[in-house]
Amino acid sequence: MTKFDLAGRRVWVAGHRGMAGSAIVRRLAREDCELVTATRSELDLLRQADVEEWMKERKIDVIFLAAATVGGILANSTRPAEFLYENLVIATNIIQAARTTGVKKLLFLGSSCIFPRMAEQPMREEALLTGALEPTNEWYAIAKIAGIKLCQAYRRQYGCDFVSVMPTNLYGPGDRYDAEGGHVVAALIMKIHAAKMANNPTVELWGTGKPKREFLFSEDLADACVFVAKNYSDEMFLNVGTGHDITILELAQSIAKVVGWQGTFTFDASKPDGMPRKVLDVSRLKALSWSASTDFETGMKHAYEWYVANRA
Numbered sequence: 001m002t003k004f005d006l007a008g009r010r011v012w013v014a015g016h017r018g019m020a021g022s023a024i025v026r027r028l029a030r031e032d033c034e035l036v037t038a039t040r041s042e043l044d045l046l047r048q049a050d051v052e053e054w055m056k057e058r059k060i061d062v063i064f065l066a067a068a069t070v071g072g073i074l075a076n077s078t079r080p081a082e083f084l085y086e087n088l089v090i091a092t093n094i095i096q097a098a099r100t101t102g103v104k105k106l107l108f109l110g111s112s113c114i115f116p117r118m119a120e121q122p123m124r125e126e127a128l129l130t131g132a133l134e135p136t137n138e139w140y141a142i143a144k145i146a147g148i149k150l151c152q153a154y155r156r157q158y159g160c161d162f163v164s165v166m167p168t169n170l171y172g173p174g175d176r177y178d179a180e181g182g183h184v185v186a187a188l189i190m191k192i193h194a195a196k197m198a199n200n201p202t203v204e205l206w207g208t209g210k211p212k213r214e215f216l217f218s219e220d221l222a223d224a225c226v227f228v229a230k231n232y233s234d235e236m237f238l239n240v241g242t243g244h245d246i247t248i249l250e251l252a253q254s255i256a257k258v259v260g261w262q263g264t265f266t267f268d269a270s271k272p273d274g275m276p277r278k279v280l281d282v283s284r285l286k287a288l289s290w291s292a293s294t295d296f297e298t299g300m301k302h303a304y305e306w307y308v309a310n311r312a
């Protein structure tokens with residue numbers, strides 16, 4: 001039974017141009033709601049007064065808070081101030097303005113990097129704050145943990161219906177294809193595609209290729225966000241993933257198959273491995289009867305097709 005009806009609501013997807021935000025926009029096209037968006041030139045999310053003013057004028061009912069400063073392991077570890085400050089301020093500005101302007105439902109998007117580096121795998125929601133964070137992305141993680149805690153605090157003190165989801169590593173259309181600053185899937189699609197075009201026999205992977213990661217297709221994440229917004233209202237955040245992880249080398253080999261490149265991988269040990277493993281326990285969301293539905297190969301094909309069509 002749907003607990004919160006999106007029909008007729010004015011829904012703001014903050015971060016609507018990003019990989020997660022754009023997938024949520026596409027998924028909301030199937031809902032009878034009114035979509036509201038703002039480009040960076042229309043609204044600077046780092047300015048509290050502007051955010052409050054903009055939201056008051058537009059009478060927002062629902063917010064999917066997907067706006068964030070994001071990047072892969074190198075971006076996270078080399079730009080700590082930006083990742084901590086910008087993600088903290090974006091979250092606090094929007095969550096506070098949602099309260100003061102009477103937003104009826106807010107869904108905050110976090111990340112699986114909030115969990116301790118050595119958390120027991122698969123990682124249950126209860127593992128949060130039970131151990132030291134992964135140094136390469138603790139800055140981003142602390143900003144995301146603050147967002148979760150703010151939603152929980154506003155629910156407790158003011159009765160706000162604000163919920164949070166923790167997606168695992170994402171891939172799909174609209175990813176940031178930046179070899180240095182991007183996430184691993186985007187970076188490897190770029191590198192392997194370039195090797196295929198240039199007839200290069202080798203592609204270099206960062207680290208050892210041994211860490212394991214879980215990969216969720218962005219369209220599945222978007223479906224989970226709409227499902228949670230409509231059917232969930234509680235303090236505990238929800239993990240969103242596939243519950244299945246592979247090594248970085250296996251990922252690279254799968255991408256090579258999708259791209260159609262036969263070559264070998266070399267390893268740059270000077271680059272960080274990051275967390276040894278990072279797979280989510282997804283039983284809470286499964287118990288609410290939601291599971292990811294896109295298989296890895298299908299999702300990867302869509303991501304690669306999008307990259308080839310948009311790489312210019």
Ligand code: GFB
Binds near residue numbers: 111167205207248274
């Ligand atoms: O997605 P990613 O950059 O970050 O994946 P995290 C990093 C893993 O892929 C590390 C290996 O083990 C890297 O050594 N890797 C191999 C590469 N080759 C490459 C490459 O060319 N580029 C990149 N980027 N990695 C992210 C956080 O952590 O997890 C984000 O930094 C977010 O903030 C995301 O939380 C969910 O998976 O380590």
